[in-house]
Amino acid sequence: MPFEYIDVETAVQRDGLRMVVVGGVPSPWSEAAKGILHIKGIAWAAVRLAYDNETLKQWAVELSAPVLMVGQERPRRGWADILLLAERLVPTPSLLPEDPAQRALAFGLAHELCGESGLGWSRRLQLIHAGLHNSGGFPERVAKYLGKKYGHSPEAGAAAAKRATAVLGMLTARLKAQREAGSPYYIGDSVTVVDVYSASVLALFRPLPHDVCPMDAGVRTAFETRDPETDAALDPILLEHRDLMYARHLALPLSL
Template sequence: MEATKLVDLETARDAQGLRLVVVANIPSPWSEAAKGIFRIKGVPFVAVRLGPGDGEIRKWTRARNAPVAMYEKEPGRTGWADILELAERIGPFPSLVPKEPADRVKMFGLSHELMGEGGLLWSSRLVSIDIGLESGGERGFPEPVAGYLGGRYGYSKLRIAQARARVAEGFQLLADALGDRAYYFGDSVTALDVYSAAAVNLFALLPDEQCPMWAPIRNAFESTKDEVAPVPASLVAHRDRMYERHLELPMAL
């Protein structure tokens, strides 16, 4: 598979088909999952990196954050479920949603527990913010980053105990769902496999040659993993399997 093609804003605006706006220089699980889903489906796309000061990109997407999936003349899609539904429509094969209704409901429920507001990733972000603010940026996010993200994620000291518990609960739910299988729903990859692999990167970081990122952000993730429940070994093995077989390495950040 070809490496992700990173382009500037003007090139993306002029391009046809699918354009993805992704977080720059950070392995954002939401951005990496969006790229991974379209990659598995073989849907071609170009990617634009979004940084803190990229106001023109935000004007184009009409969204404050990333990822944003811009397809043809359609409005941009920012939510993980909306991006998945777009992927299922424009790249129907292979489907990344289970056929059986009960499995489908389970997949979307677990995906929300992982990717949604208040879920595992959101909660771990709150813990990183708290560590950064409490340590003056020596651990967790650098203090200016922690302050900025605190407003975005609804940070309150009163929420941190619950956030830590939510991370532990999320890991247990995922480990129980995966069991000893290669993938969450048997022999076929689903979107949950992609989300899980992208999420585990924040708690069991791949080496810099595979996952290059700004050193203070790597430090933030490294220090956060010691403050939350350990990621189960089965989920790390699943992450490694997904990147070996289906996802892009090194990551294009």
């Protein structure tokens, strides 16, 4: 579903669906939220996050992204709140299984991908830690800012790679079991939000090519930081799944 970028002053005056997103970077959380709206065919407008915009801070309450706004309702931030609002606005196609046990599984896998201490969170800490130790990752200035925001410590940074590889291993096992059962998706035989989150989070490990993801060159270099432990855990089936998601369900090129 195509969307347009508008300034925050225009967004404040509108009544429809508007979302604050990270600009110029395929942030997994922003891209996953875009993907959810795309699959559901929901019309919306984007506002790029600007840390020096006081109007944006007052409107969205907090300078972060993604933040989803509909009408005059409270801002929705965080993967679960954004997902549930989209499910309420357009119930079909649903990105959550109807069966309660599978729905619970979907939320559990989603947290392991997008939640605190999940794959995206751990990879971000890993890149912060690398940047602070001059071994790739984010530039030092960015690493210091993100480290304060997301609770980096020497202990948390050192543990991040182990946590990331554990989740990668779990996701790999899940996809391989599903493939043996005849499905390319994480749950059942149809796409769920878990598939969207997985495809989006992999940008932190292997960004899409420049021709479909024209991101900031410095951030691309940071995201492509490699180490033997993470490389060994990044099974080809994860990237095959990502490519399938963009071929079948998500929009390319990315609009950043």
